[in-house]
Amino acid sequence: MNDVYVYDHVRTPRGKGRPDGALHEVTPVRLAACVLSGLQARQAWDTDLIDEVGLGVVMPVGEQGADITRTALLEAGYSEAIAGYQLNRFCTSALDTVKMGCALIGSGQAEAVIGGGVESMSRVPIGCDGGASYTDPAVGRRHPYIPNGVAADLMATRAGLERAELDAYAVESQRRAAHAQAHGHFSQSLLPLLDLLGQPLLQHDEAVRPRTTLADLARLKPAFEALGAAGYDDILLRRYPELAAIAHLHTSGNSSAIVDGACAVLMGSAAFGHKAGLRPRARVRAVLSGASEPLLSLGGPMPVSRKALQRCGMRVADIDLFEVNEAFAVVPLCYMREMGVEADKVNVNGGAIALGHPLGATGAILLGTALDELERRDLNTALITLCAAAGQATALVMERV
Amino acid sequence: MGMEIQTWDNVRLSVDAEGVALLVLDVAERNANVFTAGFMADFCAAVDFIRARTDIRGVIITSDKPGCFSSGADHADLLQVHESGMSALDVQAILMPFARALRALEQCGRPVAAAINGDALGGGLELSLACHYRVLADNSEALIGLPEVRAGLLPGGGGTQRLPRLIGIPQALPLLLSGRCVAPQEALSLGLVHALKPLDEIVRAARHWVLANQHAAQPWDVKGYTVPGGAGAMASHALKSFGLGLARVRMETHDNEPAPLAILSCVYEGTQLPMDRALTCEARHFSALLTGHVARNRLRTLMVNAPRVLQARREGHRTDLDALLASRLSKALDDEWRAQLAEGVPPAMSRNAARQVGLARLPERDGAPAHRPGDGNLSIDDLRAAWLTAAALEAARCLEEGVVDEPAQLDVAAVLDLDFPAWTGGPLSYIDTLGLGHFIEQCERLGVRLGSRFVPSRWLRARAVEADALYAHSRKETV
Numbered sequence: 040m041n042d043v044y045v046y047d048h049v050r051t052p053r054g055k056g057r058p059d060g061a062l063h064e065v066t067p068v069r070l071a072a073c074v075l076s077g078l079q080a081r082q083a084w085d086t087d088l089i090d091e092v093g094l095g096v097v098m099p100v101g102e103q104g105a106d107i108t109r110t111a112l113l114e115a116g117y118s119e120a121i122a123g124y125q126l127n128r129f130c131t132s133a134l135d136t137v138k139m140g141c142a143l144i145g146s147g148q149a150e151a152v153i154g155g156g157v158e159s160m161s162r163v164p165i166g167c168d169g170g171a172s173y174t175d176p177a178v179g180r181r182h183p184y185i186p187n188g189v190a191a192d193l194m195a196t197r198a199g200l201e202r203a204e205l206d207a208y209a210v211e212s213q214r215r216a217a218h219a220q221a222h223g224h225f226s227q228s229l230l231p232l233l234d235l236l237g238q239p240l241l242q243h244d245e246a247v248r249p250r251t252t253l254a255d256l257a258r259l260k261p262a263f264e265a266l267g268a269a270g271y272d273d274i275l276l277r278r279y280p281e282l283a284a285i286a287h288l289h290t291s292g293n294s295s296a297i298v299d300g301a302c303a304v305l306m307g308s309a310a311f312g313h314k315a316g317l318r319p320r321a322r323v324r325a326v327l328s329g330a331s332e333p334l335l336s337l338g339g340p341m342p343v344s345r346k347a348l349q350r351c352g353m354r355v356a357d358i359d360l361f362e363v364n365e366a367f368a369v370v371p372l373c374y375m376r377e378m379g380v381e382a383d384k385v386n387v388n389g390g391a392i393a394l395g396h397p398l399g400a401t402g403a404i405l406l407g408t409a410l411d412e413l414e415r416r417d418l419n420t421a422l423i424t425l426c427a428a429a430g431q432a433t434a435l436v437m438e439r440v
Numbered sequence: 441m442g443m444e445i446q447t448w449d450n451v452r453l454s455v456d457a458e459g460v461a462l463l464v465l466d467v468a469e470r471n472a473n474v475f476t477a478g479f480m481a482d483f484c485a486a487v488d489f490i491r492a493r494t495d496i497r498g499v500i501i502t503s504d505k506p507g508c509f510s511s512g513a514d515h516a517d518l519l520q521v522h523e524s525g526m527s528a529l530d531v532q533a534i535l536m537p538f539a540r541a542l543r544a545l546e547q548c549g550r551p552v553a554a555a556i557n558g559d560a561l562g563g564g565l566e567l568s569l570a571c572h573y574r575v576l577a578d579n580s581e582a583l584i585g586l587p588e589v590r591a592g593l594l595p596g597g598g599g600t601q602r603l604p605r606l607i608g609i610p611q612a613l614p615l616l617l618s619g620r621c622v623a624p625q626e627a628l629s630l631g632l633v634h635a636l637k638p639l640d641e642i643v644r645a646a647r648h649w650v651l652a653n654q655h656a657a658q659p660w661d662v663k664g665y666t667v668p669g670g671a672g673a674m675a676s677h678a679l680k681s682f683g684l685g686l687a688r689v690r691m692e693t694h695d696n697e698p699a700p701l702a703i704l705s706c707v708y709e710g711t712q713l714p715m716d717r718a719l720t721c722e723a724r725h726f727s728a729l730l731t732g733h734v735a736r737n738r739l740r741t742l743m744v745n746a747p748r749v750l751q752a753r754r755e756g757h758r759t760d761l762d763a764l765l766a767s768r769l770s771k772a773l774d775d776e777w778r779a780q781l782a783e784g785v786p787p788a789m790s791r792n793a794a795r796q797v798g799l800a801r802l803p804e805r806d807g808a809p810a811h812r813p814g815d816g817n818l819s820i821d822d823l824r825a826a827w828l829t830a831a832a833l834e835a836a837r838c839l840e841e842g843v844v845d846e847p848a849q850l851d852v853a854a855v856l857d858l859d860f861p862a863w864t865g866g867p868l869s870y871i872d873t874l875g876l877g878h879f880i881e882q883c884e885r886l887g888v889r890l891g892s893r894f895v896p897s898r899w900l901r902a903r904a905v906e907a908d909a910l911y912a913h914s915r916k917e918t919v
Binding site: 166169170171173174175176177179180183184269270271272273274276277280281282283 | 672673674675678679682683684685686687688689690691692694695701704705708709786787788789791792793796820823
């Protein structure tokens, strides 16, 4: 296997994923083209050196459909010779494009690959793709799609977590994100989005609420109680009959924020670095995917992280920083508890609860955030993992070079 | 006015001077127009006749039974089909000619109107849905609807296909899934019928419409037709109709009832297909349901035997007996709750198992006996079986002791008075659903895992040697 290096990454700021969000007027093609052209412009390499480009898109329909990556490449002014593909494995999609890049480079089929993702959740709403698991009754009666918030509440119920613990985690995510934002920890990789006249539409992550308090969060109503009562609780209790009920603990305040955004990561072999005159920033040690019980939906990161560490012969203690996607507060909380990781190593600059989770892009954003932070703190190793619907997960281990 | 009359045993057809045919439904030797085999054959023959006679300019279908247009299939007949041991493929083969006749009628190239003089239920409504126009008598207490789900079935005469194509999936599904029947005014506002008229004007109104609409076709046979509100996974209502809709059905039925699940699939799949293929899809689902146990249990206990029992109660009989049966079964379930707790079954497991088999009322008591650590090998499947078996064994004791003469008495009382899960048809039908031999094996297994209360009596074992069912007539014999 050839070594696979991460050379660079950029991302858009994350805009609130609703009609008054700053990026609502920006089409997903423009979001994707912006990070692709921005990535190239930073070090001005020849786009003909790129062999493959993949973007994660969780709702690949409407204006995010029809292989948005190829369109975005052309819009970004890349060479016409470069093919692009879209990929969907729910929330791990962007990290999976990185994994695909690693496979191509590692096996010698490519020298340089771009991975990443794009999601305009304000324009192409979640759930609008009509998947069989949530529409075909013949599928749903055996393998139902459990709304992730309800699954998160199941996970918290099984772990015996209380609302206050989830809220405390969320407050800390906001505090860390606001601190990172204020101290410019994100700025080296953020590309401002400009309007037609060159004026910035958004220069920072818009969803952060720095002054959020426990008391604020305590006032929020459970977000998934009604869905649970509509039938999903009952379906879950059939699989977990030892529970008396599902405790609905997640709210809009301790769940990831809905946002618009995009990200791109440049990977390549050592030879590519020489050719393009770029210095590698990190080496990918392991990246793999797996799945766990589908109704629990969010339990994948732990087994998949263990497998990834085993693959590269590392232990939990060898990892300096973790990025565990904050789909819901319960995910990193259970992760820390089960994996035995200290809170000061996990999501040190906040996570999706504060900054937002543009579904198809988040995996690559987390990789970039972890890499920038390793460099800032002069640490060496990071593990990035996300859960994806129906029990799936991807984990990546990297090391600075 | 008839210048020409063609008569079959169960329908008759007259053609007037202007070429309008009046097809009168009048099933022989029945008070209502029910779908007997003879009726279905005659109706098919009448449709053939109409198709062959190109001089017929239009058709009006009405009924001679006061207050009844047609009430569809007879429940006793359906039960008999089940008990005849017919395979699902056989049922489909019986069903399809009638479905094809309705399809031929709506594609005959002449306008067809239904003059609905009273109840149009199940197959009766389905027959009228194959007409291009429906005028309903407004001065009646008529009921209009597709109640098949209550019998553990689905509308197998095109109802799951024509209703959503007519009024849209979000409007049709609640009617199909609940079996709710509506009065004329609501039938009009839902779009089930086109007009309400006084009873003595419906045929005239239908005739007027037929003469004024010589190029009638069903909306779904017109090029460019789409299901109102859309169909399939990308329809804007798909998540609500089929995602949340399925979750609700599963919550309400705990997957014990195959009919609502089949209705959801039939509507989801069929509305994305051309009508002819959709009707075949529906017939397959119907045939699978009718040959299944839940339809048998619901038909026998709720549709055929319960009316008999209720009639007896109205006449003042049996009240004491029914109260005794309910109290014995109720006590058996209370005892089971206490026994499970005493054995260390976690209360949540016990409750979830009871809910999952459909015992909605039980167990609710608190103040449970202090429980000791339980047997970790007990599965939720064992507990589900334990709940039903506890009731079934007490029911069998009632039969053994001669408290009841026949299983139906007890099953009806259990379902009506105790909300015993209808999908089982009652505790004795539950035994027959497993088969007496399998039931006794299950008792023995539970006896080992949960306690001697599940050991079957010698009488019950002896019955198992004689037959595999407690009901006298079960599959292969007729009622």
